[in-house]
Amino acid sequence: MRIAVVTVSDRASRGEYEDRSGPEVERVLSEALPGSSISREVVSDEEEGIRGALDRAAAEGADWIVTTGGTGPSPRDRAPEATEAWIDRELPGVAEALRAASLSETPYAVFSRGIAGMRGRVFVVNLPGSPAAARFGAAFLAPLLEHGARMAAGGGH
Numbered sequence: 036m037r038i039a040v041v042t043v044s045d046r047a048s049r050g051e052y053e054d055r056s057g058p059e060v061e062r063v064l065s066e067a068l069p070g071s072s073i074s075r076e077v078v079s080d081e082e083e084g085i086r087g088a089l090d091r092a093a094a095e096g097a098d099w100i101v102t103t104g105g106t107g108p109s110p111r112d113r114a115p116e117a118t119e120a121w122i123d124r125e126l127p128g129v130a131e132a133l134r135a136a137s138l139s140e141t142p143y144a145v146f147s148r149g150i151a152g153m154r155g156r157v158f159v160v161n162l163p164g165s166p167a168a169a170r171f172g173a174a175f176l177a178p179l180l181e182h183g184a185r186m187a188a189g190g191g192h
Contacts (some may be wrong), residue, residue: 036071036099036184038064039092041078041085042165043105043114046141054094056103060162063170064101067177080105085117098155098184101173104164106149114161115148122152122159129160129179136175137168137176144168156187 040060057075065073074095078084085105092100105114119125129151135154137144147168149161158180162172 039097040075041088041102044090055166059170063173084118100159103162103169125152
């Protein structure tokens with residue numbers, strides 16, 4: 036399994052702030068899916084840069100791309116828009132289930148605009164940028180990754 040973690044953060048991309056959510060996603064997924072190859076990248080909250088990171092991850096053979104950050108209502112939060120422009124098909128059930136599960140942790144989950152979808156056989160899911168939300172989202176997704184990759188490759192249920 037090849038997983039790419041893309042942190043969307045203006046401050047972290049400029050080196051003004053340490054990326055804490057990307058390492059959390061990587062840690063949770065590497066523990067849950069030992070033997071997986073996980074890469075990480077940090078980009079600014081610009082749609083073109085986000086789409087470029089998605090393109091690079093797909094070109095490097097990622098089965099799943101998990102973004103963290105850029106999902107809120109701030110004017111600079113553009114991860115959902117960049118992801119929507121990049122995907123071929125949306126997977127609303129994944130995003131809806133993530134938000135619903137996150138509500139058990141915090142009422143602020145209602146502000147997440149993250150989406151999930153696919154481009155070809157590559158999955159992409161937007162997680163919020165707080166380390167706690169990223170950790171929770173990664174733990175939620177972990178059991179879905181292998182099954183999703185099998186399905187995308189034409190495998191059965």
